[in-house]
Amino acid sequence: MSQGDWEQWYKTLDVAFGGVAEAPEERELWRDLTECERSIGAWDGETCVGTAGAFSFRMSVPGGALVDTAGVTMVGVAATHRRRGLLTAMMRRQLDDVRERGEAVAVLTASEPEIYGRFGYGAGSFHHRMEIDTTRVGLTVPPGTDDVRLRYETPAKALPACEAVYARRVPGRPGLMARRPGWERLVTLDPPADRNGASPQQCVLAERDGEVVGFAFYAVKPEWDAQGPKGTVKVQDVEALDPAAYAALWRFLFDIDLTSTVLALNRPVDDPVAQLVTNVRRCDLRTRESLYVRLVDxxxxxxxxxxxxxxxxxxxxxxxxxxxxxxxxxxxxxxxxxxxxxxxxxxxxxxxxxxxxxxxxxxxxxxxxxxxxxxxxxxxxxxxxxxxxxxxxxxxxxxxxxxx
Structure with a gap:
């Protein structure tokens, strides 16, 4: 696909996913990140009726190696052209291209999980959704937690230090992607139209001896009823290099004034926070599949x-x-x-x-x-x-x- 075809190509994708326009900031980011040379369009005359793309990733695997990986994305077929073999044809073309590039693995996240099994993708990772009632759940923190210094920083200024922490974490957990230039913008993407009553994105850094050893990105959604405040802390990401820093960040999130709920939509299934809480039953842990993996070689x-x-x-x-x-x-x-x-x-x-x-x-x-x-x-x-x-x-x- 050429850069000049992007607008029509992406509009076809938008319609395939319901037709609700993204915020301009998000649309601009995906335009900048799209690898047009890896993007496939199916055309009926001058009309784009099918889309498929791939990002060039390096993914951590067991043992810590970073493996060249195709991140399959932006797959859609116009409703007017379903059941004509377009998806199969695009998957065929894409996997042949992945093989030619020497990428041994392809991965994707699936809007409809039943679709991709027939192309050889299997669910390979899972995540937890957590909704924690902080009025009834506390934390038991490890020694050294009180020695960690926390401070606010604007997300933009904090980003380089946070990316350095993330990069150190990547080899230690399979499925994490080493972020290429430009992908750090996804971390601080915060369109006002998508906040749904929550605050702008906030960031807290964890420091020890002047070094950033952890971070939390989050937003607060205020809410009140006749009994008083019951706001929600919406956790976007938490990472740390040691247990004490990790516990300090979660304790901060639990203790934010005027809130009674911590909501995290995407956490690893072995997240240590499940061992820090005093009552895991009140954390409402829900599991769903996340990354689908396909061995190309x-x-x-x-x-x-x-x-x-x-x-x-x-x-x-x-x-x-x-x-x-x-x-x-x-x-x-x-x-x-x-x-x-x-x-x-x-x-x-x-x-x-x-x-x-x-x-x-x-x-x-x-x-x-x-x-x-x-x-x-x-x-x-x-x-x-x-x-x-x-x-x-x-x-x-x-x-x-x-x-x-």
């Missing part, structure tokens, strides 16, 4: 990550949409590295699974035992599920901290 993708325990298994992989992955692969690896090479289809296989299931396993957030119990992975050698399941796990839950 099975061998390269499985070699890019490490494994928690030694593993030596032959995988019989089904992949009709990307037939270059179809067949048997021998995976050997441990905490230091891995090898994944194609073997002859006559070689005995230990596990049989589709590439969709490999996508779910890839970041370590979905247990192999769960997939096997659901019948989505077949054990061909006794004990292979338990052996490989331990290896594929991750000590830290994968998490996507922001959308794309």
């Amino acid at each position: 099975v061998g390269a993708a499985l070699e890019a990550r490490t494994y928690q325990t030694p593993v030596d298994v032959v995988l019989d992989v089904e992949d009709a949409f990307c037939p270059w992955n179809q067949g048997r692969w021998r995976l050997t690896g441990d905490t230091k590295g891995a090898s994944c090479k194609r073997v002859d289809d006559s070689a005995p296989a230990d596990l049989a699974l589709a590439v969709r299931e490999l996508g779910s396993l890839y970041l370590g957030g979905v247990p192999l035992t769960q997939l096997a119990a659901a019948g989505r992975v077949r054990e061909l050698r006794q004990g292979a599920v338990a052996e490989a399941g331990l290896a594929f796990g991750s000590a830290v839950a994968p998490w996507l901290s922001h959308g794309f």
